[in-house]
Amino acid sequence: MAISVDTVYKTVLLILNKEQRGYMTPDEFNKIGSQVQREIFEAYFEDLNQQLRIPQSDVEYSDRVAITDEKIAEFKTENDQTVAEKTIGGTNPFTTPSELYRLGSITYEPNTATYKEMQRVGRAEIYNIRKAPLTAPTINYPIYLYEDNKALVYPNTIVDPAHVKMQYVKKPTDVNWAYTTGSLGQLVYDSANSTDFELHNSERTEVVLKVLLYQGVVIRDPQIVQVAASRVQQEEVNEKS
8 A cells, every 4th residue: 555645745844844944845855755765665675684584473463574575565566568667678688677676587478378487597507508408498498597687588489578477576656746736826736646655554654754854954954854863763673673
């Protein structure tokens, strides 16, 4: 479930106004909000690695590996040839979708009844795998080399991107608080043209705090920076301790 960009922006404005710390324009908010979302998103993967090294609780809803993976799940998807940012290009090697952040797996699906997961191999392995009759890739056992945002698939008879599916974690879309101008010159929220935060709803508090932290830097208010930084640090400690 996404986090409402309108709710976050109005919360930030309310706090700034209450503390008489100035104003944050929609353009400032959109840029800072997008940066905050990227920071939180990219931290998920390091958090997951850290939690995998720690024994987890057997209590339902308390497994932190599962909780972190649930947050990443908001961004898990696969390519769709009808959507520009999800499109696979080329005829082999295949270019990855423009929204891709981390590649998960690739499957070969020439028809609705056939599903073959490709094995990922390194460049050092390609030669030995291809030259040995017993390990040479086939339609039933395809392999791929992933380099420079391209997937080189073997056997090279696989050339139709419509038959190739990439499962991946996508990049978060930049947030946007869109608005129209009212009769009195006021800014009126335009939900139809706005883009919400794609983060898990549990991140709402951290989003607000981090936006305030950056805004404190923008308006050079050390008190906002200090308070927001302290709250963000405490949130992170609580999550990981």
